[in-house]
Structure formats: structure tokens, C-alpha cells
Amino acid sequence: MNPGTDPTVLSHPAGPTDPDVSVLSLRDAKTKRPLALYANYSLHYVGGQTSGGVSADYFGEFARVMPSRLRAGEEFVAMMTNGTSGDINNIPFGSVRPPREPFEQMRLVAAKAADAAWHAERKMDPYRGDVRLSMNQRELTLTTRRPTKEQLDRAKEVLAEKDDKKLPPLARAYAGRAVALASGGEKLKAVLQVVRIGDIAICAIPFEVFVEIGLDLKKRSPFSRTIVVGLANGYNGYLPTPEQHKLGGYETWLGTNRVQEDASVLITNELLDMLAQIAKNK
Template identity: 25%
Template sequence: MRVGYSRSVITPPIGTFMAGYAARTKPSIGVHDELYVRAIYVEDGEEKFISLALDILGVDVELASRISEIISKELPIEREKIMISATHTHAGPDIQGDYSQIRNYLREYIVDACCGAAMAAYNDLREVSVVQGVGSVEGITVNRRNPVKGSVDPRLHVIGFRVGRCPYAAIINFTCHAVVLGHNNLYISADYPGTLNKYVEILTGAKSLFLNGTCGDINPYTPGTDLNRVYDRSVGTFDDMEWMGKILACEAVKTMLLREAEDGRLYIRAKKLRIGVRKPYTLSEAEEMLRRAEEKYKEAQKSGDSKKIIEASYERWLARKTYDTLKIYKDIDAIETWMGAVSFSPSCAMVFLPSEIVVKVGLEIKRRSPFENTVVVAYTNGYFGYIPMLDEYEKGGYETIFPVSIVEKGTGEKLIDEAISLLMHLRSLY
């Protein structure tokens, strides 16, 4: 097996608007830490696989398609074997907003950086052995839909590559929203995934690539977090970001260094998904909702009542997003994208899923998987909102409402079945 690694800076200019929070209306005022695209290219005989991890909120289908199309023309790899993921930082650039000129520039810049990183990784291939294991970090995450009894996933997965006895690169996976920093932060940052990568590299000398899990309802439980206001991340600080990144990095390093190397055998299979889009309103109904929301916001501003202004601002944002979403998907009934599964040994595999998925989906895939170490990666090859399980719709809440979630009901369960089908097939090849 041969592996190559590279990275490229994708930090946007100061003044770029940031993604992730409706309550954040001002542009960035500085850069706290650099954003990167990190690339790992894996080759084993005829099998080839690329993982790209971008320090941004999400990679939409159009962006992922453009990147994979270019890479597949430049390198000897099929486009469906290129997995393009986001770390889901909420302190990165808004590349899907209405700031057309700067948005288009940033998207082109990101495309070039991703393709360059992939090609550089390919040109730095070296013979490796595989080390893999599962650690655990409890007490630093919380289920924001049910802070007291809700499920979390404390497992930290590591797939490392050694050249001789020296660590060369590592893929690290943990399940938590990259929202240590809240809407009040105006500094560009990779959030805790960037800190994790930094300390893994300092401690081991290896290159680190972080991939987020099905963390749609999982938030950081940092010092200062109020469980009565668990969605409020304005309490987060850069010190908290360092705290969380160091904890995760130490567990990753321990897990990687304590494992014995094995001769890996790579297999990869991909499948094209067709995910239905639900449309609970007509475009004219959404237009009327937006008109009423705009009027309510103007009245709230006149009143000077800060509480009313915040509530009206959120309603206006929701109405605007509803209208914009229905306009985009007016003639589209389904989203098409690729999912994939990769195995490195009879006991270790990864599955890559699109968009923003609740933790129960990942937990169920791991429970049913034939691989002892199953890494479930979200935010890959498409970003189109939340994907809850069926029972979550009955409970309501932010992650289930349209247009925050636009997929047809049952999509979460469908992804579980598709993932298990791919994993079962991979396991049968050993």
C-alpha cells in the first residue's frame, strides 16, 4: 500500500462573510488560524482512493462534482472514488451566500487548492503499513436535542500510516459540531478540528487529517456551556478551542502509537444516491411568509425591544431561507450525489455520507457494521441540510424543520441500509 499527503491553505481574505450562524450579520475582522484543504491519496494495486478534508462549513454537490471531475482527469482515479468532506467549522467563509463576486472568487480558489493538494499527494506516494484503533473521549460533547439523556458518540477513530516505524499520516474521526466558537466570533478559524490537527502533528511528526462524524445534534460541552441554553455557543472561546483540540489530539496520539502495524489491503466501493426533496409549501406561500416576516421585523425594530428584534430576525431568516430553498428546488425533486465505503483491513473500514446527519445514524451503522473499527464520515460530496431519523420529526425542533431539513422523511434510515450494504460487500472481499 502506498500513501501520499499534502495540504493547501484556503483561508479567505479578511472581510469575508462567515458561514454557520444566522445571528452573525457582520463580516470577519481577522484570521485566528489558517484554514486548509488536506488530502490523502491511498493506492493499493488497482484500488485507489482520495480523501479531501476542507476547513469550511460544507461542500455542496456542485462544488464536489467540479473538484472530483478535474482530479479524475488529471490523476488515474475514477471520480466516484474521490471523497470530498468538510470539517464543518462555523468560523469559515460563506461560499453559498448572496455575496456573488467574492463567493465566486472563493469557490474558484477552493477548487484550485483542492486539485493542487490532491495532485501533490499523488506525487508524494510512499510505501506504508497501517495502524488503526478506536479510542474514547467522554465528557466533552452533549446532545443538544436532549442534553440530559440524549445519545452521543465518544469514540475517536484513528487510521494511521507508518513508513518503517515512523508515523507518516493519520486520518482521525470524532463526532462533534465544530462550534466551540459562536456567532459572536468574527475571526476566521478551523475551530477545534484545526487545533486537533495541529497538536497531532506536533506530538508525532505525522500529518493529520480530521474528518467529522454524524454530529448533526452533537455540540461541544466546553467549560461555560449552559445545558439550559445548549444551542448558545456565544460562551465559546479560543481557549476552549485549544482545550478541546488538545484532549482529542492526545487520545488520537495514544491510540495511534499503542497499536501494532499491519499490512493493509485496500478496497473501495461507491454508490450513487438519489435523495428525495420535500416541499411543504408552494413558492407563492413562501413569498407571503417572507412578506409577513419582513413586516414583523420592521415593527420590532421600531419598538426598540431587543428580544422582539432577535425573534423577528430569526423568523425573517427562516422565511427568507424557505423562499430561497423552494426557488432553488422548484423543478428539482431529488438530489443526486455519491456515497462511498473504504476498507483497509478485515477489521477497519470507513463510510462516507453526505450532508448533516444526526448521531443515531452513525451509531446504528457502527452497531450493524461487520468491521470492528468503522469510521462514519458525514459532510461528504454534498451539503443540503439536516438528515434526522424518523422519530426525530415527531419530537420537532430545529434539526427537523423545513428548510433546515429538506430531505424526504426516512432518508436517515435509507442511508443506514445503504452504508451497511456497502460495508457487507467490502467485508466479503477478505
């Protein structure tokens, strides 16, 4: 959940943002025509579709408009991946945004991201055809969070309540998650990947990752450019930092977050070790 936009109830942001739009571009070696463009941006999905509608959000709209930005042919493929956006969204806190039509905000965000990618692509010179490719994948075993006896008893009481009016919003949903965690496995295996494309590295994490984690990986990576992809190869809930766990936002609640509180530290260290390995492949 997010606070309202009333500035009188807001203090300060709980963390940083990552404004970078990371771009990889592929062109035909002979004709120089654009073949594909891969982008990454750390912003939660925007939403705002029609009631009951299904949408690829600004990621899909980016893929739709990018070919026209580059005057590319029908064979061109564009895609955008989710960065570390677990605590980054598009709500203008401290101000009031005018009402939007369904899908309008998605289009606005996608257009700005596509413009940024276009500017970046124009500066890519020269292109290289001799880049080294390599990859590393590991499974990291994490401990799942379990409700205490008191939490589990309360969850069962909530689920037994017939009248929803007597319950706080989302109480039944989180009670169900607590019961599921209590009866589920004690360990979770998270698939982590790193991919090397020349002097660029891509990290893949199967969580909704907080932006501080992505910024830390970029800073400590042995590669000059590092892209961090969240929600990759699966979804295992939110991944806050230990510091954010102390603040207690809803992303840290039992059921929204499923793994041990220091999981982000373990994942970061594992990925840095994997990056160091593929960086040695000259």
C-alpha cells in the first residue's frame, strides 16, 4: 500500500530511485539496420487499465512504439524488462495528478522511456561484433518466513470470521498467506543468473527487488555497466533490504515477503561472486 499524496501527511522518501534507462542495441553487421533493442527501467508497473482488463503495461507499450522511434523494419524486436522497482512507483507524492483516461499513464511513461532509449541508441558508436558472451546460473537456498503460534492462531480466527465488515481491509488475504506459509516448505530455492555481453553484465533475480539492492549491485559490480532485472525466472515475493524491514512497510509483511530478512544480502553477495567469475573470462 501507498500513503496518500497529501503533503501534510508525508515526511520524506524512504529510499533512493534509479533513473537510468539501460539499453542494449543490436544491428545488422552489413546493412546497419536495427534488429533489436533491449531496455531495462526501475519502475513498478503503472496500471490504470479498464476495469477487469489485462495489460502488458508500459513494458508492452514501449515494445510497440520503439520500432517507430528507430524507423526499424518488421523484423525488429524491442523489449523492456523490469528493473529493481519493488519500492519505486509512478505516484506523484506531494502533488495532485490530473485524472487520466484508461491506459493513458502507461503510454506517457512508455513514450518517455522510448525517447530516452532513442537518445541512448543514437550515441552508440561504434558497434562491436566481437563481444564475449558468457553466463552463470546458481540456485541459492533461502529460509522461508513462518508465522508465530500467535500469528497463526489469529490468522485462523480471521479466516473463520463470516462477516467481512468486522475485518480490516486485506485481513482475510494476509491471513490466508500466513496459513499457507505455515504449511509450506521451510526452504526456498531462488534461481540467480548473470549474463555477460562484452563489458556489460545482466543480473536476474526472481523477486520484486528494492531499488537499493540494484544500485548496490551496479556500484560493486566488476563490469563497467550492469543491468539488474527483477521478477526474472519466477516470483517469490518482495525483496526488501534489512534496513527496510526495520521500517515495516507492507512489502515487509509476512506473506508479501516470504524469505529471511537478510535474503537481499545473501543474494547480493552471491551475484557479486558470480559476476567476478564471468569477469575472469577474457
